[in-house]
Amino acid sequence: MSEGARLPTAAGRGRRPARARGDDRELLILETAERLLEERPLGAISVDDLARGAGISRPTFYFYFPSKDAVLLTLLDRVVAEADATMTAVFDGSVTAPREGWQRALAAYHGTFRDHRALTVAWAEARATNAEVRALWAEVFERWVQRCATVIEAERARGAAPPGPAARDLAIALTSMNERVISASLSGDGPAIAPDDVVPVMLRVWLNAVYGTPPD
Amino acid sequence: MSEGARLPTAAGRGRRPARARGDDRELLILETAERLLEERPLGAISVDDLARGAGISRPTFYFYFPSKDAVLLTLLDRVVAEADATMTAVFDGSVTAPREGWQRALAAYHGTFRDHRALTVAWAEARATNAEVRALWAEVFERWVQRCATVIEAERARGAAPPGPAARDLAIALTSMNERVISASLSGDGPAIAPDDVVPVMLRVWLNAVYGTPPD
DNA sequence: CGAACGAGTCAACAGGGTGTCGAGTCACGG
């Protein structure tokens, strides 16, 4: 099917369409993966499904990716980049009140994952069995923890927050909460907080944990 | 191997050793599973491993359990029963101070899972792919949430705790934190809180979330 | 032009896992 399409892409720019076909296929595989993940869990998607979805045979799939998980990893790298950008913007943005700063950070965190529901759920699933996925998550988690720990220490230093457990431990505990609460809310199994209440509830716990009775 | 063993068990009691052999085998499979889980993750254990570990062939395994996950489920049922017993004891026990009550509850929660590290990690892994495991966990989680929500409401009613987010939402958020923090601490991948600090840190977050600046 | 090359492609295979079927064995109770 679609045999007639003979690299009409980027024709005007001329000069060597090298790997034009290949890039298309790669993209198609990624899109197929994202599409299939919307309708069923990662475990129910085979390499053959991805290959056929992209109009190629299974062996050809392996020409582009070393495994099914590698496709997921590529997809996740994008989300990670997006999340990092958002996170940096939020942490560097001007904060008038502490409450507002934390609120914005939590909303950004929540928003990023909510915008990629299927991917987030698949991520959680793959983390259980794939070491690379686990490592990628650990990396993201660690960055978030460090930023939060830094802020908590700053708040303590300027006397806005009382002393307490090691800032890092507190950050780990609270970030763990975020992760699990959001994951449960998105995957929909088990008791979960209603989507619209996720951020307010988390915010409340964060503020209490960092400041005791919250400011304002 | 061990062919010579000809049901010498329960010989004195006489009268039909019906299913004596079978019960042994079933037990042996469960023990094998628990033993193998100490040394490698669930995904790296095949039905054949379980069967050979119990000295039987793969088809015979299916006489006792419908699948590998069913073995895990049986193992988990025991832990759940134990956890429920502990939990009930803790919640019904006399509490002199609120702080002490929560501290005891969190320590019990943490202790139950720490005492079954391998099983807890396997549980988390299986939850990603198996609906029954997910359902069992949801049940346990829900019971814990309800008990906590009830206590939070009682504390608010008697004026010990200030109003805040729906008690149930707060309970879900905090229980989610427990789950993830303990799971990370036991599985050892990614940033985690040191084992001995898990309960103190969680306690601090719980008290702040429920009471604002904690009592005492 | 024609050989050489590299990207892209896939049928066929090897290997490992799951779950099932049917034909057994064996110890009792009638």
Next chain:
DNA sequence: CCGTGACTCGACACCCTGTTGACTCGTTCG
């Protein structure tokens, strides 16, 4: 001794993964 029910497993059907080797087809270069 003959059934019956617990128990056992060789062999099979299937599904999935990852690899191999041959093949097509543009491009490039002598």
